[in-house]
Every structure is written in C-alpha cells, then in structure tokens.
Amino acid sequence: MLSLFLLLPFLGIIALNLPVKGRRDAAAFLYTLSLSIGQAIVVLFNPGDFWAKPDFWGGFFNLGLYADNLTFVMLLSIGIVVSTAVCVGWQTISDHRQRLNFYNLVLIALIGMNGTVMLTDIFSLYVFLEVTAISSFILIAFHRDLNALEGAFKYIVLSALATVLMLTSIAALLLFSGGTSFAAVSAAVKSNSGNVIVIIAVSLFICGLFIKGGLVPFHGWLPAAYSAAPAAVSILLAGIVTKVAGIYVLIRLVRDVFGPISEISSVLMLVGTFSIIVGALAALKQDNFKKILAYSSISQVGYIVLGLGCGSPLGIAGAIFHLFNHSIFKSLLFVNSAAVEKQTGSTDITKMGGLGSRMPYSNATNLIAIFSTSGIPPMAGFWSKLVIIMALWQMGHFTYAAIAILVSVITLAYLLAIQRKVFFGILPQELKHIKEAGIWIVIPAVTLAIIIIGTGLCFPLLFKSFLMPVSSFFK
Amino acid sequence: MVINIIILIALVTAALWTAMTTRLLRSAVGLAITSAILSILIFRLASPIAAVFELSVCAGLIFAIFIISITVTQRVTPEAFETRKKERMTKFWPLPIIVIIAAVVLTQIHFQTTFNLPAQTTPNDVKIILWNLRHLDLLGQIVILLTGAFGVVILFKEWKNG
Amino acid sequence: MNANMLLLPVIIPLLAGILILLVRRLRGIISLLATGSILIIAIALFKQQLTYSLPWLGFGIDFNLRLYPFSAFILLSITALSFLVMLYSCSFMQGKNYLNQFYAYFLITIGLASGAVLADNLVLMLFFWEGLLITLFGFIAIGGKDAFKTATKMFIIVGVSDLCMMIGIGIVWYLTGTMTISTLNVPLNTLGCTAFVLMMIGAIAKGGSMPFHTWIPDAAIDAPLPFMAILPGCLEKLLGIYLLVRITMDMFKLTPGSLLSSLLMIIGAVTIVLAVMMALIQKDYKKLLSYHAISQVGYMILGIGTCLPAGIIGGLFHMINNALYKNCLFLTAGSVEKQTGTTNLNKLGGLWSKMPVTAVCFLITAASISGVPPFNGFFSKEMIYGAALERGTIFYIAALLGSFLTAASFLKLGHAVYFGKRNQENENTRESSLPMLIPMIVIAAVCVFFGLYNRFAVSYFLEPVLAGQEFTEHTSTLLIALTVIVLIVAILHHIIGAIVNGSGVKAADHIHHAPVLSGIYDRAEKRFFDPYEIGLKIVSIASNILFFLDRAVDWIYDGFTVKLAYGLSGAIKRLNTGNYSLYIIWSLLGGLIILILMFKGFGS
Known part of the structure; x- marks a missing residue:
C-alpha cells in the first residue's frame, strides 16, 4: 500500500493538468493540502499492518517499497512541512496560473521525497533524488528574478556535482555488488571493507550527500538558494527537501548500508561539528532574516550529523528526533519570515522593529520556534539536543558535547537578535499600518507551535514508544 | 560486430552534433539521441541493466542541463548568431580529430582489470528489467520528464515572452 | 492540667496574626483578645510542670515543649507585657500606616517568642528564633523611608549571630548526639567551648549586647515605638537572657x-x-x-x-x-x-x-x-x-x-x-x-x-x-x-x-566635649565603631576588587568572545562571496580532505 504515497500525487498531477475550465488552482490547493495533511495523519495514526500489505491491484505496481519507523518519521515530517508550504503558497502567490504551477511542482517534489524515503535501491535513490532536486530548481527560480535565478543556478551546479559524485560511487560499488539493492551493496561493502575502491566510493557518496544536505564546507549553495527562493519554497526547501535529500539518505546509508564504521563516524562528527560552529558564527553577522535562518539550518543539520556520527542507538535516535524537530521549527521560522516578508516587503531585519504588537501570532510562535531551536526546555528542540549530547557523553566524546552545548548559546544569541530587531523594540513610522499576515499563514504557524510544545511536553512519553524504536533494528 | 561499429560511429556523430550545434533545443535533442544510441550499444554488449541506467541518468541529466542552460543564457542578437555560426567550424574543428586519435589510441591499449566481478544475477532481457525489476525507476523517469515539461512551461516559455 | 495547653500560647497569637492579615479589620479587638487569652493561660500555667511531645522532623528532632518554673516565669512576663503594650498600641498606633502588618507582626512575634521559650529541642527553638528574625525585619521595615536600610542592617547583624548559634547547635549535636535541651550536658572541652561561644553570640546578640547592638539606636528612630517597647525593650532581653542562662547553667555548666x-x-x-x-x-x-x-x-x-x-x-x-x-x-x-x-x-x-x-x-x-x-x-x-x-x-x-x-x-x-x-x-x-x-x-x-x-x-x-x-x-x-x-x-x-x-x-555636655572623649564621641556618632559599618566598608572594598576582577573576566566573555565570534562571523561572510566556482572548489577540497581522513582511518 506504500505505493499510494507515490501514485496519489502522480495521479493528481495528471488530473490537475487536464484541460478543464474552472478554478484549477483552488482544486490544486485543496488536493495538495488534503494529500499532505492526510499523509501526516495517516502515518501518525496507522503506521502498522496496513502499509505492510501488498497492493490490492496485484504485482503491477509492486514497486519494492519498504517502510520502517525511520521512514514513517520522515513521511510524517514531509506531510507536515508540505502542508505548511501549501498554505503559505496560497497566501503569498497571487496569480492563478502560477499557483497551479506551484502546486504541480510541489506534488512532484512530494513524489520525489516520498520515493526517496521508501525505496531500497541505491540507483532508484539517485533517480528520486533527481526528481526532488529538479523540482526544487524550478521552484527556487519560480519568480524568475535575478536573485532567484542565481540561487537556483548555484544549487544546480553543486547539485550536479553531487550527482556526479554519487553516480561515480554507484558505478564503483557495482563492481563489487551483484545488484544495486541496499542489501546487496551492504553485503558488498562489508565483505570488501578496506578495499581502496570501496573506500573511495563510500567517501564520494557521503560527499555527495554532504553537498545535498548543505554541510560545511559543501554549503556554498545553501544560503543563496534559501534566501532567494520564494517564501513558500524556502519553507519546503529548508524544512524538508534538503533534509530528505541529504540527511535522511545519509542516516539511511550510514545506518543500514555502509554500517557505522568508525572512520565514517569520525568524519561525520568532524563535519557535523564544523557545520555547527561555522553555521552559527556565520549567522551572527547576517542582516537578512532568511539568510540567518539558512545559516542556522546549516548549524542545526550539523547537530543531526553529529548525533549520527556518534554511532550509538541513542545518538541515532537523537539525530532522527532532531531531524523531525528541525523540520518543524525551521518551517515555523520560515513561515514567520514569510509573514514578515509579505507584510513589510523586505527581509532586512535592520529596517524593522516592534512588529510584535502588530503581528502577535507571528511574534509568539516565532519565540517558541527560537526556544526550540536553541534547545530551551520544555520545547521539543531541547530534548533532541539533550539526547544527542547525552549520546556523545556516553560514547566519551566530551569535546564534541561541550562544543554542542556552547554553540547552543550562540544559537540563542543570533535568533534572539532576530526576535529583538524584528518583533521587539520600536515600530518604525512607515510600518504602523502593518497587520497580521493572512489566515493561511497564521494557521500553519500556530499548528507548528502547538506541535513543538506538544512534542516537548510529551517527550517522556515519546521516548520509549516513538524515539527508541526508531533505532531499534539497528544492525 | 559490424552493427556495433556502425552504432559506434553513429554515436560519435550524434555526440559531435550535440556539441557543435548552435541551438539549445537541437543540442538537447542531440544529447537525447546520443544517450539512446549509447543505451542500444550497451544493450548489444550484453549489459541490459547498464543500458537501463544509462537511460535513467540521461533522462535526469538532460533536463538538469537543459534548464541550467535556459535559466542562465541570454538570447543573442541575429548578427552575433550569424558570426557564431561562421565561427563554429573554426572553433570545433579539433574535436573530430581528437575523437579519431583517441579511438586509435584506445584500440591499441589492452585494459587489464583485476576486479572479480560478481556473477550476473539479472535476466538478460531489457523488457523484463525495465518493467519487472526497475519500474520504480521508470516512474521516476516519467516524473522527471514531467518536471522538465513544467520547467519549460514555467521558465522557458514565459521567459521568452517577457 | 492538659499538656496540650502548652500549644495554645504559640498557636493563638499565630492564628490571630494570620487572621488579621486575612480579615483586615477588627484588628484591635482580635489582638487584645488573643494577648489577653494567652495571658490568662500563662497565669493558669504558672507553677505547673508540663511536657508536650509530637514527632516532627525525625532524627531526634521532635516537637518538644517543656514548661518548668523558669520558662513559665518568662512566658508569664512575655504575655503580660505584650498584653499591656498591645493595649497601649491600640491607642498609640491610630492613624499610622501599615496597621494590619503591625498587629500581625506583633502577634506572630508573641507566638514565636512563646514557642522559643517553651521549646525543649534546640532545632525547634532555632525554628522559632529564626521566625522572630523575620517578624523583626518586617516590624522595622514598615517604619518609614529609611527603615528598610535599618531593617537590612538588623537582618545582617542578627542573621550572622543566628548563624553562629546554628553552628553552635550543630557542634552540640555532634558532641552529645541529642537535641533535647533538658537532657543536654555538654563537656567543656575545646569544641564545647567553641559551641558555647557561638551559642552565646546568638543569645547576647538577641539581647542586644555590644558589639551586636548597633541596629537598636537606628531602629529607635525608624521603627514604630511600641515595637521598641516590646522587642528591644523587653522580649529580646527576656529571650536572650533566658537562653544565656540556659546555656551557662543547664547546657554547659x-x-x-x-x-x-x-x-x-x-x-x-x-x-x-x-x-x-x-x-x-x-x-x-x-x-x-x-x-x-x-x-x-x-x-x-x-x-x-x-x-x-x-x-x-x-x-x-x-x-x-x-x-x-x-x-x-x-x-x-x-x-x-x-x-x-x-x-x-x-x-x-x-x-x-x-x-x-x-x-x-x-x-x-x-x-x-x-x-x-x-x-x-x-x-x-x-x-x-x-x-x-x-x-x-x-x-x-x-x-x-x-x-x-x-x-x-x-x-x-x-x-x-x-x-x-x-x-x-x-x-x-x-x-x-x-x-x-x-x-x-x-x-x-x-x-x-x-x-x-x-x-x-x-x-x-x-x-x-x-x-x-x-x-x-x-x-x-x-x-x-x-x-x-x-x-x-x-x-x-x-x-x-x-x-x-x-x-x-546640656548638663552632661562637658563630658561630651572633654578633651579625649569628644573625638571618640564624634567618631562614634559617625558610626566609626559600628562593626556593621566597618563590615560594610570592608565588603565594599572587597566588592570593588571583585568587581574589577569581574570586569576583566566579563571582558573575556563579553568583549573578547563576542569580538572573536563577530570577527569569525565577518570572515565567514567575506568567504561567502557568492561565486559558485569558489563553492565548487570548497566542495572538492572538502571531499579531498574527507577522502584523506577515510584512508588515514583505514590505514591506522
């Protein structure tokens, strides 16, 4: 039944592009929204037997998909973030044709991401990463202004580099494995450990994923792409696309295919820590709302990779939990940046101030997201960071743990700078007329804030039932 | 063997055309044709799975490159277009020569691979591979094609108008 | 006579005090009724010998009250004088501010003082004793605009001496293993003497002896007058001297x-x-x-x-x-x-x-x-x-x-x-x-x-x-x-x-202006000899030094670190030129480093 996650968006695209008269954009909006929300709800409440059943239409569409707990976490995040982006897109894009195109591309991205998290074949992985990436290129360049084209171009160039690296790696791995399935590649890597070509292949693949995930020093494209993209696309991109394309695949491959080899672990921890520090420091001096969030994204992804590099079940569980939390709180931050951008027409935080009195929902939800990002209890982000740091401590990586804690402070510093410069302080004269940005921005913002607090408060409940099983079949 | 060599020559010709043509669209079509000929060649050399992969990669790369080109290039003026058309032959004349020299050199060298390649496990029929084993990739390829179409619709078409 | 009666002198004033804070009216009547009733109880209890015990904190710390001739006498004095001063206050305090607080503090003070006198357990006594410190603070603080400063001064002086007493009690417990006052007999070895001195400091500081006296003249100006009459004038003397007699006669001999x-x-x-x-x-x-x-x-x-x-x-x-x-x-x-x-x-x-x-x-x-x-x-x-x-x-x-x-x-x-x-x-x-x-x-x-x-x-x-x-x-x-x-x-x-x-x-002015005395007097009037003021000076010098050190440390955190962070941030910003070929070079370099790391890892 897992193929429904691919087929429903696919059928949707076909249906929405039939030459029918009427408000096709509204239909597209409703379809995409209900599909993504439905995905989140269905995954949340029925993760069990239903999905394990074969498709009822027989073998034809038996796509060899596979879902474990990690997959379900990712499907849930995808559902939440895509529905958020869909809502914000309705509010921020006004042209009917553009809306329709936007939803078509979102559906394609949805297919790409859903496929990426469910497949079990290293070559199919490449195909679906391409689906996701190409739809993202077009989405970034959606408005065709110069900045956006530049951002899209950088993404394309570096993404192409990543593709080349991954394809080379796949080709090299094929030399040793009989097939391209995860199982075959995993067996080949294990039986040929120490082989020069395998090491090169694994390294190249990981480098490709680092580029996709935007880790330092592979992050060059990320700030430009995030900040140049339209508001709704930023949410999609920062919230989930790069997380699925880079980080999820990294987790999946390191955990299930390459195995947590100590060399990979040390590389992951090094790159993760480097990203944490550089991302946080770079964010300190930015004046652009979305650029700060972009660098913050690099830093937070660093935490995830650090937890993954730790290698213990607790560390991987923490990494996955932080991945989930990050997609929620970063989406919320980008939703608020979208609200501010829509109402003031700018993302330059030095020109703002005192918007909190005018936009109370954005103000409150932004504060919640900031607290979650900086890891302040009882927000969800606190728990995931805590788990990661505890895992590091358990494995004896005290320096990394200390850095992780220290950088949390810098995180709080640059995020509070946003809050202070945008929402607190004195309202400039020219912004007196500002109102809350429409209902389709407020609803997702509040929903995401509730998810953050709810996850944070229910953490003790989630830890045993949801979090630890994620890494339970750790091999 | 003769057929294979004919295909090889066709492949080289298509690749050269792709590189030397003046229009983006022709270039892209040329790339597609090259890719298709290469797939046929690989299939004839009894490696159907590689042939399928080649098709997949090209479906992705073509459109990636296609859209890159579209988004970063400017339309040239007719005069510049004419001069470029003339320069083309002078600019690309080394290319065929390099190809021929490379071919001669390569035929003289015997590659010695030391890899112990694992036994072939997949059936030797491209239809079975494409429809039974790799249909997830097929879906992906279709979606990539769709995406490319949207890219053209959204970026290229309206770019031309604007 | 029922031993539960012993609880009444403690509980009645405490409840009455809380009642006044809650009800906010009829305070005069409530206060007089409460103090009058405990006076009658104290008279009734006089010449009785009673003990009351209730399990409390454990570890030998029980809620023990003991009435014997000495405590009965002190209790009688406290209740009688309290009643009279309360009667006086009803007239004197008319038209003053903070009346509810005044009466509440007064009543709670009486309750706590009774408790301290009756307590037969050192920790219990300390409990009431420290409670008195709080009401004392409140009493002075409601006095006027400078009163808060005086209250703070009192709090520090008495608080420090109470701390001494606490340590003394700790030593006594260490030496004897019991907290029950009536069974205590502490040997006067070195540690015992230390304990005695520490507890003595607590007792005489409560009594207002030198050098723990300096808050009293200040309070005389700031605090309401009935407070002066009842606390430094009588209750504190009674309590302090009571404790002093207990420790010199019973506990340490x-x-x-x-x-x-x-x-x-x-x-x-x-x-x-x-x-x-x-x-x-x-x-x-x-x-x-x-x-x-x-x-x-x-x-x-x-x-x-x-x-x-x-x-x-x-x-x-x-x-x-x-x-x-x-x-x-x-x-x-x-x-x-x-x-x-x-x-x-x-x-x-x-x-x-x-x-x-x-x-x-x-x-x-x-x-x-x-x-x-x-x-x-x-x-x-x-x-x-x-x-x-x-x-x-x-x-x-x-x-x-x-x-x-x-x-x-x-x-x-x-x-x-x-x-x-x-x-x-x-x-x-x-x-x-x-x-x-x-x-x-x-x-x-x-x-x-x-x-x-x-x-x-x-x-x-x-x-x-x-x-x-x-x-x-x-x-x-x-x-x-x-x-x-x-x-x-x-x-x-x-x-x-x-x-x-x-x-x-001016009858005694010639003593004031006598050659040597006048200088001493001047300095004394300027609080030159006030240990609290001296302490404050030392503290302020020390705090200046610490402040300087703190600035230095603070600069490391606040100046240096921030500068470093911003410097690095600026450097990173300059590195992000927006040139994609540079980004490709970074990525390739990063890939190279990772390759080297992987090989190094496998090589070792």
Missing part, C-alpha cells in the same frame, strides 16, 4: 572563675560603660532610651557571667526589672511623642504640669533604672554589684561607673523633658488617653511593688529557677552606702552641670 565566665563578664562590663556613655550625649528621647536598653543588658550579662547563684539571680531579677521599667520608659516616650509630635530633647521641656501621669510614671521608672532605693532596680543592681565584687573589683567599678552615668543621663532626660522651660509649641499639650496611661501606671506600680517586696519577688519567681541551689547575698551596708554616694554625686554633678552649661539638656 560554667564554673565561676573559668575563662568563659570572665569573657561574659568583660562583655557585660564593656557594654554597660560604653553604651551608657553613648546614652549620655543623646539629644533624642527614644535614642537615649535605646542606648540604655543596650547598657542594661550589660548588667544582666555581668551578673550571669559571675556564675555565682547570687549573680545569676541578680541578673534574672535585673532582667525582669529592666523589662518592666524599660518598657514603661519607652511607653512614656511614646506618650510624649504622641502628644507633642517630637522626641527631640531640645524642643521639649516643662511637660510636668501638662502630662502629670506620664511624668510620675517616668520618675518612678527612671529612679528604678538609676538604682534609687527603694525601687526594684536598686535591689537587682545591688545583687549584681555583690557578685561582681566577689569576682573582681574592676567589674564592680565598671558597674558603679555605669550606674553613675545612668543616673546622670536620666537626670538630664527628666530635666529636659518634664522640667525646665516649656517650649512655645507645647503650650496646648494634654495628657494621653486612658488606654495609653493604664499600661504605664500598671508597670510603674509593679516596679514599686517589686522594690518594696523584693524578697517576695525573688523567692516566688526566681529562686525556683536555681532548682535548689542555695544562694547567699553578698550585699553589705558598705556597698549600699557607696551606691547612695554615687547617686548623690550624680545629682550634684547634674545640678552643677545644668547651672554651668545653661540648661538640663
């Missing part, structure tokens, strides 16, 4: 002639002389009295410090006498303040005819405190003199000097307030209202009664405290004659001083 006994006597003698010297030069009714409140503690400590039965009885007798007359003196001060609006001696005078009852009460109690026969102060002082002389002539001389200066200062006070030339502003002054006069009259009458029937008072109230120890009075005709001579000299000195200096207020 000091012997006459021991080092600790001498230490106590020195503290007593120094307190008597220095405090009364300060009292002599005061120009304010309440402040003058407050220094006497300190000075009189010296007599009690001196008497108890002798460790002779006569000295202890003398000290205790002086304690109860002091509680009576000092209380009454403060009440007369309140009466004058209420009617004239001032307590500045320069603005007062000739009130004799306007406020005759107050004046008579003042005269009786002033004679008592100066030790004029046949009032009660004379007899208690004589007992202390005798005991002091037995331990050392120097102590006797100090006590006698104190007596002389006390008499001199009260002659000055009485002259300045009630006699002499009347101030123009006080022409319309009238006698105070009846609720204020009754307590004064009652207390003055008790003073006279205790003077005339001093044998009865001693044998009925105090001798049971000694629990069978025989005591012999050391007094003799010679001592009495010397005392009388000193008093006559004081009177003569005052008359001559008044004539030479021009008025009653």
Whole structure:
C-alpha cells in the first residue's frame, strides 16, 4: 500500500493538468493540502499492518517499497512541512496560473521525497533524488528574478556535482555488488571493507550527500538558494527537501548500508561539528532574516550529523528526533519570515522593529520556534539536543558535547537578535499600518507551535514508544 | 560486430552534433539521441541493466542541463548568431580529430582489470528489467520528464515572452 | 492540667496574626483578645510542670515543649507585657500606616517568642528564633523611608549571630548526639567551648549586647515605638537572657572563675560603660532610651557571667526589672511623642504640669533604672554589684561607673523633658488617653511593688529557677552606702552641670566635649565603631576588587568572545562571496580532505 504515497500525487498531477475550465488552482490547493495533511495523519495514526500489505491491484505496481519507523518519521515530517508550504503558497502567490504551477511542482517534489524515503535501491535513490532536486530548481527560480535565478543556478551546479559524485560511487560499488539493492551493496561493502575502491566510493557518496544536505564546507549553495527562493519554497526547501535529500539518505546509508564504521563516524562528527560552529558564527553577522535562518539550518543539520556520527542507538535516535524537530521549527521560522516578508516587503531585519504588537501570532510562535531551536526546555528542540549530547557523553566524546552545548548559546544569541530587531523594540513610522499576515499563514504557524510544545511536553512519553524504536533494528 | 561499429560511429556523430550545434533545443535533442544510441550499444554488449541506467541518468541529466542552460543564457542578437555560426567550424574543428586519435589510441591499449566481478544475477532481457525489476525507476523517469515539461512551461516559455 | 495547653500560647497569637492579615479589620479587638487569652493561660500555667511531645522532623528532632518554673516565669512576663503594650498600641498606633502588618507582626512575634521559650529541642527553638528574625525585619521595615536600610542592617547583624548559634547547635549535636535541651550536658572541652561561644553570640546578640547592638539606636528612630517597647525593650532581653542562662547553667555548666565566665563578664562590663556613655550625649528621647536598653543588658550579662547563684539571680531579677521599667520608659516616650509630635530633647521641656501621669510614671521608672532605693532596680543592681565584687573589683567599678552615668543621663532626660522651660509649641499639650496611661501606671506600680517586696519577688519567681541551689547575698551596708554616694554625686554633678552649661539638656555636655572623649564621641556618632559599618566598608572594598576582577573576566566573555565570534562571523561572510566556482572548489577540497581522513582511518 506504500505505493499510494507515490501514485496519489502522480495521479493528481495528471488530473490537475487536464484541460478543464474552472478554478484549477483552488482544486490544486485543496488536493495538495488534503494529500499532505492526510499523509501526516495517516502515518501518525496507522503506521502498522496496513502499509505492510501488498497492493490490492496485484504485482503491477509492486514497486519494492519498504517502510520502517525511520521512514514513517520522515513521511510524517514531509506531510507536515508540505502542508505548511501549501498554505503559505496560497497566501503569498497571487496569480492563478502560477499557483497551479506551484502546486504541480510541489506534488512532484512530494513524489520525489516520498520515493526517496521508501525505496531500497541505491540507483532508484539517485533517480528520486533527481526528481526532488529538479523540482526544487524550478521552484527556487519560480519568480524568475535575478536573485532567484542565481540561487537556483548555484544549487544546480553543486547539485550536479553531487550527482556526479554519487553516480561515480554507484558505478564503483557495482563492481563489487551483484545488484544495486541496499542489501546487496551492504553485503558488498562489508565483505570488501578496506578495499581502496570501496573506500573511495563510500567517501564520494557521503560527499555527495554532504553537498545535498548543505554541510560545511559543501554549503556554498545553501544560503543563496534559501534566501532567494520564494517564501513558500524556502519553507519546503529548508524544512524538508534538503533534509530528505541529504540527511535522511545519509542516516539511511550510514545506518543500514555502509554500517557505522568508525572512520565514517569520525568524519561525520568532524563535519557535523564544523557545520555547527561555522553555521552559527556565520549567522551572527547576517542582516537578512532568511539568510540567518539558512545559516542556522546549516548549524542545526550539523547537530543531526553529529548525533549520527556518534554511532550509538541513542545518538541515532537523537539525530532522527532532531531531524523531525528541525523540520518543524525551521518551517515555523520560515513561515514567520514569510509573514514578515509579505507584510513589510523586505527581509532586512535592520529596517524593522516592534512588529510584535502588530503581528502577535507571528511574534509568539516565532519565540517558541527560537526556544526550540536553541534547545530551551520544555520545547521539543531541547530534548533532541539533550539526547544527542547525552549520546556523545556516553560514547566519551566530551569535546564534541561541550562544543554542542556552547554553540547552543550562540544559537540563542543570533535568533534572539532576530526576535529583538524584528518583533521587539520600536515600530518604525512607515510600518504602523502593518497587520497580521493572512489566515493561511497564521494557521500553519500556530499548528507548528502547538506541535513543538506538544512534542516537548510529551517527550517522556515519546521516548520509549516513538524515539527508541526508531533505532531499534539497528544492525 | 559490424552493427556495433556502425552504432559506434553513429554515436560519435550524434555526440559531435550535440556539441557543435548552435541551438539549445537541437543540442538537447542531440544529447537525447546520443544517450539512446549509447543505451542500444550497451544493450548489444550484453549489459541490459547498464543500458537501463544509462537511460535513467540521461533522462535526469538532460533536463538538469537543459534548464541550467535556459535559466542562465541570454538570447543573442541575429548578427552575433550569424558570426557564431561562421565561427563554429573554426572553433570545433579539433574535436573530430581528437575523437579519431583517441579511438586509435584506445584500440591499441589492452585494459587489464583485476576486479572479480560478481556473477550476473539479472535476466538478460531489457523488457523484463525495465518493467519487472526497475519500474520504480521508470516512474521516476516519467516524473522527471514531467518536471522538465513544467520547467519549460514555467521558465522557458514565459521567459521568452517577457 | 492538659499538656496540650502548652500549644495554645504559640498557636493563638499565630492564628490571630494570620487572621488579621486575612480579615483586615477588627484588628484591635482580635489582638487584645488573643494577648489577653494567652495571658490568662500563662497565669493558669504558672507553677505547673508540663511536657508536650509530637514527632516532627525525625532524627531526634521532635516537637518538644517543656514548661518548668523558669520558662513559665518568662512566658508569664512575655504575655503580660505584650498584653499591656498591645493595649497601649491600640491607642498609640491610630492613624499610622501599615496597621494590619503591625498587629500581625506583633502577634506572630508573641507566638514565636512563646514557642522559643517553651521549646525543649534546640532545632525547634532555632525554628522559632529564626521566625522572630523575620517578624523583626518586617516590624522595622514598615517604619518609614529609611527603615528598610535599618531593617537590612538588623537582618545582617542578627542573621550572622543566628548563624553562629546554628553552628553552635550543630557542634552540640555532634558532641552529645541529642537535641533535647533538658537532657543536654555538654563537656567543656575545646569544641564545647567553641559551641558555647557561638551559642552565646546568638543569645547576647538577641539581647542586644555590644558589639551586636548597633541596629537598636537606628531602629529607635525608624521603627514604630511600641515595637521598641516590646522587642528591644523587653522580649529580646527576656529571650536572650533566658537562653544565656540556659546555656551557662543547664547546657554547659560554667564554673565561676573559668575563662568563659570572665569573657561574659568583660562583655557585660564593656557594654554597660560604653553604651551608657553613648546614652549620655543623646539629644533624642527614644535614642537615649535605646542606648540604655543596650547598657542594661550589660548588667544582666555581668551578673550571669559571675556564675555565682547570687549573680545569676541578680541578673534574672535585673532582667525582669529592666523589662518592666524599660518598657514603661519607652511607653512614656511614646506618650510624649504622641502628644507633642517630637522626641527631640531640645524642643521639649516643662511637660510636668501638662502630662502629670506620664511624668510620675517616668520618675518612678527612671529612679528604678538609676538604682534609687527603694525601687526594684536598686535591689537587682545591688545583687549584681555583690557578685561582681566577689569576682573582681574592676567589674564592680565598671558597674558603679555605669550606674553613675545612668543616673546622670536620666537626670538630664527628666530635666529636659518634664522640667525646665516649656517650649512655645507645647503650650496646648494634654495628657494621653486612658488606654495609653493604664499600661504605664500598671508597670510603674509593679516596679514599686517589686522594690518594696523584693524578697517576695525573688523567692516566688526566681529562686525556683536555681532548682535548689542555695544562694547567699553578698550585699553589705558598705556597698549600699557607696551606691547612695554615687547617686548623690550624680545629682550634684547634674545640678552643677545644668547651672554651668545653661540648661538640663546640656548638663552632661562637658563630658561630651572633654578633651579625649569628644573625638571618640564624634567618631562614634559617625558610626566609626559600628562593626556593621566597618563590615560594610570592608565588603565594599572587597566588592570593588571583585568587581574589577569581574570586569576583566566579563571582558573575556563579553568583549573578547563576542569580538572573536563577530570577527569569525565577518570572515565567514567575506568567504561567502557568492561565486559558485569558489563553492565548487570548497566542495572538492572538502571531499579531498574527507577522502584523506577515510584512508588515514583505514590505514591506522
């Protein structure tokens, strides 16, 4: 039944592009929204037997998909973030044709991401990463202004580099494995450990994923792409696309295919820590709302990779939990940046101030997201960071743990700078007329804030039932 | 063997055309044709799975490159277009020569691979591979094609108008 | 008699205090009912021996109350004086601010004081003792604009001494393994002596002895007057001296002639002389009295410090006498303040005819405190003199000097307030209202009664405290004659001083301006010798140094780190040029490094 996650968006695209008269954009909006929300709800409440059943239409569409707990976490995040982006897109894009195109591309991205998290074949992985990436290129360049084209171009160039690296790696791995399935590649890597070509292949693949995930020093494209993209696309991109394309695949491959080899672990921890520090420091001096969030994204992804590099079940569980939390709180931050951008027409935080009195929902939800990002209890982000740091401590990586804690402070510093410069302080004269940005921005913002607090408060409940099983079949 | 060599020559010709043509669209079509000929060649050399992969990669790369080109290039003026058309032959004349020299050199060298390649496990029929084993990739390829179409619709078409 | 009765003197005032805070009206009636009822209970409990026990914190710390002659006597004194001052307050406090708080603090203080007296467990006693610190703070803090500063000063001084006592209790527990006061018998080894000194600090600081006295004169100006009358005037003396007697007699069993006994006597003698010297030069009714409140503690400590039965009885007798007359003196001060609006001696005078009852009460109690026969102060002082002389002539001389200066200062006070030339502003002054006069009259009458029937008072109230120890009075005709001579000299000195200096207020100014003394006085008035002020100076110097260090450390965090972070941030920003080929180069370099790392990892 897992193929429904691919087929429903696919059928949707076909249906929405039939030459029918009427408000096709509204239909597209409703379809995409209900599909993504439905995905989140269905995954949340029925993760069990239903999905394990074969498709009822027989073998034809038996796509060899596979879902474990990690997959379900990712499907849930995808559902939440895509529905958020869909809502914000309705509010921020006004042209009917553009809306329709936007939803078509979102559906394609949805297919790409859903496929990426469910497949079990290293070559199919490449195909679906391409689906996701190409739809993202077009989405970034959606408005065709110069900045956006530049951002899209950088993404394309570096993404192409990543593709080349991954394809080379796949080709090299094929030399040793009989097939391209995860199982075959995993067996080949294990039986040929120490082989020069395998090491090169694994390294190249990981480098490709680092580029996709935007880790330092592979992050060059990320700030430009995030900040140049339209508001709704930023949410999609920062919230989930790069997380699925880079980080999820990294987790999946390191955990299930390459195995947590100590060399990979040390590389992951090094790159993760480097990203944490550089991302946080770079964010300190930015004046652009979305650029700060972009660098913050690099830093937070660093935490995830650090937890993954730790290698213990607790560390991987923490990494996955932080991945989930990050997609929620970063989406919320980008939703608020979208609200501010829509109402003031700018993302330059030095020109703002005192918007909190005018936009109370954005103000409150932004504060919640900031607290979650900086890891302040009882927000969800606190728990995931805590788990990661505890895992590091358990494995004896005290320096990394200390850095992780220290950088949390810098995180709080640059995020509070946003809050202070945008929402607190004195309202400039020219912004007196500002109102809350429409209902389709407020609803997702509040929903995401509730998810953050709810996850944070229910953490003790989630830890045993949801979090630890994620890494339970750790091999 | 003769057929294979004919295909090889066709492949080289298509690749050269792709590189030397003046229009983006022709270039892209040329790339597609090259890719298709290469797939046929690989299939004839009894490696159907590689042939399928080649098709997949090209479906992705073509459109990636296609859209890159579209988004970063400017339309040239007719005069510049004419001069470029003339320069083309002078600019690309080394290319065929390099190809021929490379071919001669390569035929003289015997590659010695030391890899112990694992036994072939997949059936030797491209239809079975494409429809039974790799249909997830097929879906992906279709979606990539769709995406490319949207890219053209959204970026290229309206770019031309604007 | 039911042992549960013991809880009532603690619980009734506490509940009444909370009730006043909640109900916010009928405070006078509630307060009088509460204090009156516990007075009746205290009378009923007098001469009883009861114990009450309730499991409390565990570890040998139980809610133990014990009533025996000594605590019953103190309880009776506390409740009786509280009732009288409460009656006085109902009239005096009319129209003042923070009335609810005042009554609540008053009642809670009584409850806690009763608890502290009855407690038979050191931790329980400490619990009530520390509670008193809080109400004391509240009492002073509601006084006025400078009151909060004084309250803080008091809190630090008393808090530190209470901390000493806490440590002392800890040592006692370590030494004996029990907290029950009635079973304690602490050996006087080095640690035991330390414990004694620490607990003694707690006790005499509560009593207001030097050098823990400096908050009292400040509070005299800031705090409401009934507070001065009830707390430093009587309750604190009762509690402090009660505890001092308990530790010297029961817990540690000091012997006459021991080092600790001498230490106590020195503290007593120094307190008597220095405090009364300060009292002599005061120009304010309440402040003058407050220094006497300190000075009189010296007599009690001196008497108890002798460790002779006569000295202890003398000290205790002086304690109860002091509680009576000092209380009454403060009440007369309140009466004058209420009617004239001032307590500045320069603005007062000739009130004799306007406020005759107050004046008579003042005269009786002033004679008592100066030790004029046949009032009660004379007899208690004589007992202390005798005991002091037995331990050392120097102590006797100090006590006698104190007596002389006390008499001199009260002659000055009485002259300045009630006699002499009347101030123009006080022409319309009238006698105070009846609720204020009754307590004064009652207390003055008790003073006279205790003077005339001093044998009865001693044998009925105090001798049971000694629990069978025989005591012999050391007094003799010679001592009495010397005392009388000193008093006559004081009177003569005052008359001559008044004539030479021009008025009653200035009668003692020649002492103030004496060559060496004037400098000392000036410095003392500027609080040069105040340990609190000295402490504050040291603290401020230390805090300056620490502040400097802190700035330095702060700069590392706040300046250096931030600069570093921003510098790095700027560098990263400059590196992100936006040139995609540069990004590709980075990525390739990163990939190269990762490859090297992977190979290095596999190689090793």
